[in-house]
Amino acid sequence: MREIKTVGEMYSFSRRAKIHSKKIGLVPTMGALHEGHLSLVAEAKKRSDIVVVSIFVNPIQFGENEDFSRYPRDLKRDKKLLQSMGVDALFLPQSREMYPEGFETLVEVKGLSEKLCGRSRPGHFSGVTTVVIKLFNILSPDCAFFGEKDYQQQAVIKQMVKDLNLPVEIAALPTVREYDGLALSSRNSYLTPEERKKAAMLYQTLTLAQDEIKKGERDARKIVSRAQSLLFSEPSIRLDYLQLVDPQSLEEVKKVKGRVVIALAASIGKTRLIDNLTINAD
Amino acid sequence: MREIKTVGEMYSFSRRAKIHSKKIGLVPTMGALHEGHLSLVAEAKKRSDIVVVSIFVNPIQFGENEDFSRYPRDLKRDKKLLQSMGVDALFLPQSREMYPEGFETLVEVKGLSEKLCGRSRPGHFSGVTTVVIKLFNILSPDCAFFGEKDYQQQAVIKQMVKDLNLPVEIAALPTVREYDGLALSSRNSYLTPEERKKAAMLYQTLTLAQDEIKKGERDARKIVSRAQSLLFSEPSIRLDYLQLVDPQSLEEVKKVKGRVVIALAASIGKTRLIDNLTINAD
Numbered sequence: 001m002r003e004i005k006t007v008g009e010m011y012s013f014s015r016r017a018k019i020h021s022k023k024i025g026l027v028p029t030m031g032a033l034h035e036g037h038l039s040l041v042a043e044a045k046k047r048s049d050i051v052v053v054s055i056f057v058n059p060i061q062f063g064e065n066e067d068f069s070r071y072p073r074d075l076k077r078d079k080k081l082l083q084s085m086g087v088d089a090l091f092l093p094q095s096r097e098m099y100p101e102g103f104e105t106l107v108e109v110k111g112l113s114e115k116l117c118g119r120s121r122p123g124h125f126s127g128v129t130t131v132v133i134k135l136f137n138i139l140s141p142d143c144a145f146f147g148e149k150d151y152q153q154q155a156v157i158k159q160m161v162k163d164l165n166l167p168v169e170i171a172a173l174p175t176v177r178e179y180d181g182l183a184l185s186s187r188n189s190y191l192t193p194e195e196r197k198k199a200a201m202l203y204q205t206l207t208l209a210q211d212e213i214k215k216g217e218r219d220a221r222k223i224v225s226r227a228q229s230l231l232f233s234e235p236s237i238r239l240d241y242l243q244l245v246d247p248q249s250l251e252e253v254k255k256v257k258g259r260v261v262i263a264l265a266a267s268i269g270k271t272r273l274i275d276n277l278t279i280n281a282d
Numbered sequence: 283m284r285e286i287k288t289v290g291e292m293y294s295f296s297r298r299a300k301i302h303s304k305k306i307g308l309v310p311t312m313g314a315l316h317e318g319h320l321s322l323v324a325e326a327k328k329r330s331d332i333v334v335v336s337i338f339v340n341p342i343q344f345g346e347n348e349d350f351s352r353y354p355r356d357l358k359r360d361k362k363l364l365q366s367m368g369v370d371a372l373f374l375p376q377s378r379e380m381y382p383e384g385f386e387t388l389v390e391v392k393g394l395s396e397k398l399c400g401r402s403r404p405g406h407f408s409g410v411t412t413v414v415i416k417l418f419n420i421l422s423p424d425c426a427f428f429g430e431k432d433y434q435q436q437a438v439i440k441q442m443v444k445d446l447n448l449p450v451e452i453a454a455l456p457t458v459r460e461y462d463g464l465a466l467s468s469r470n471s472y473l474t475p476e477e478r479k480k481a482a483m484l485y486q487t488l489t490l491a492q493d494e495i496k497k498g499e500r501d502a503r504k505i506v507s508r509a510q511s512l513l514f515s516e517p518s519i520r521l522d523y524l525q526l527v528d529p530q531s532l533e534e535v536k537k538v539k540g541r542v543v544i545a546l547a548a549s550i551g552k553t554r555l556i557d558n559l560t561i562n563a564d
Contacts, residue, residue, distance in 0.1 A: 103445050140449075159386065164415055
């Protein structure tokens with residue numbers, strides 16, 4: 001596995017691959033890899049000639065009071081995992097090269113970025129889209145792989161790709177879960193053993209909402225109200241939002257019909273987690 | 283000259299050129315071509331294997347009360363000119379394909395876009411950078427050609443290219459002027475014969491400022507104050523700004539040293555014109 005730390009070297013590597021008509025698959029990550037990431041790598045391997053994984057804890061997608069500095073980092077372990085999977089190149093860009101003094105450009109997907117997590121994390125998604133377009137320009141991937149756990153993120157990125165005519169296919173792959181349903185996330189490592197047990201309630205809340213729909217309930221307010229009562233019984237969990245939204249526009253849905261995304265964000269202690277389920281009500 | 287009206291066809295055309303290792307030169311325009319544009323085309327021909335000119339009056343770079351609907355359009359004449367110059371392809375994208383319903387992404391170069399023209403034309407430069415990045419993604423040019431008459435525009439675009447790691451070289455070429463110094467602009471066609479005569483005062487104002495610097499004056503306020511007094515003598519000209527700015531940051535300069543841009547925007551009747559001169563004071 002080639003380890004690449006500069007933009008120039010990464011650029012040359014990918015241009016060389018392009019000249020030889022190789023299909024490049026990119027898995028952009030912030031490291032602290034888990035099975036969710038590895039499922040993206042496995043799919044990228046299937047669909048590409050060359051697989052590049054980037055690890056970059058992107059400072060501009062964190063708010064001032066968020067967890068940038070304590071975000072989990074374990075590069076040694078990450079490298080071993082990626083090497084064992086036969087990844088071709090690991091891109092480890094440096095902040096000072098990605099955002100040199102005088103950097104002042106932002107890519108913003110207006111509507112989608114303002115919904116759901118956008119309300120409590122202003123600026124988060126423009127940080128994501130900006131770093132993703134930079135990676136796309138440096139690497140020219142044919143396909144980039146994202147997890148559906150970050151449902152809004154992949155929706156925002158797909159919208160950017162469409163709006164800006166980026167020649168990249170976006171693949172969004174299913175969330176990988178623990179035995180009790182908890183969606184894998186690097187941030188799960190923040191949880192104390194007690195918090196970790198309670199964290200399963202997030203998935204339970206989603207499945208409760210899903211069950212309501214399966215039972216025939218179509219009134220979003222009733223569905224949300226019944227499902228979230230589970231979380232209100234647990235004082236250490238603070239719900240940020242539980243919403244039923246349209247899978248494309250992320251607009252809140254009042255009457256459920258067709259495909260709908262049940263999306264949730266909540267804090268357990270100091271740890272903010274997100275999760276979602278997509279269901280077809282028809 | 284190939285005439286291309288859809289994004290898909292333009293994309294295929296440029297990918298084919300790329301596969302054959304052809305260098306693509308792009309001259310993005312809004313049509314109503316003049317000698318300024320043609321000098322860009324001539325330079326693109328020198329530096330590229332394939333020259334593509336785009337003509338697109340980009341709606342999102344016009345403010346609500348600006349001249350989008352009356353912006354001069356003369357496609358028949360433009361085509362003849364480009365054909366006679368041996369342009370390989372003319373890209374004529376349609377608004378509904380460039381900005382379909384649900385379009386919501388904007389690229390913004392924060393600092394540079396807010397200075398000079400950015401103050402009186404909020405949103406203008408994000409409209410420019412957004413359409414330019416779209417054209418770059420559709421066409422993958424090796425080099426794109428812009429005029430220095432729009433000094434701030436080329437500065438903003440260069441900053442975007444650097445910040446987002448776009449693999450495109452930006453060439454900024456000297457302003458082409460009329461016999462009396464008036465910078466060529468498609469908007470000059472708005473001027474009545476009388477306004478046209480007065481329009482030469484814009485260039486005279488710039489050269490007055492330049493002369494002050496040549497004579498040894500280094501105090502920007504004094505330079506501006508002396509130069510703009512010429513315009514104040516003419517009631518039909520309304521000065522928007524006359525500023526001495528740093529060529530890179532576009533920050534206003536107080537003491538002149540090294541290279542400085544003298545930049546100006548003014549309205550003559552209903553027509554807003556811009557111009558600039560770069561001078562080295564050392």
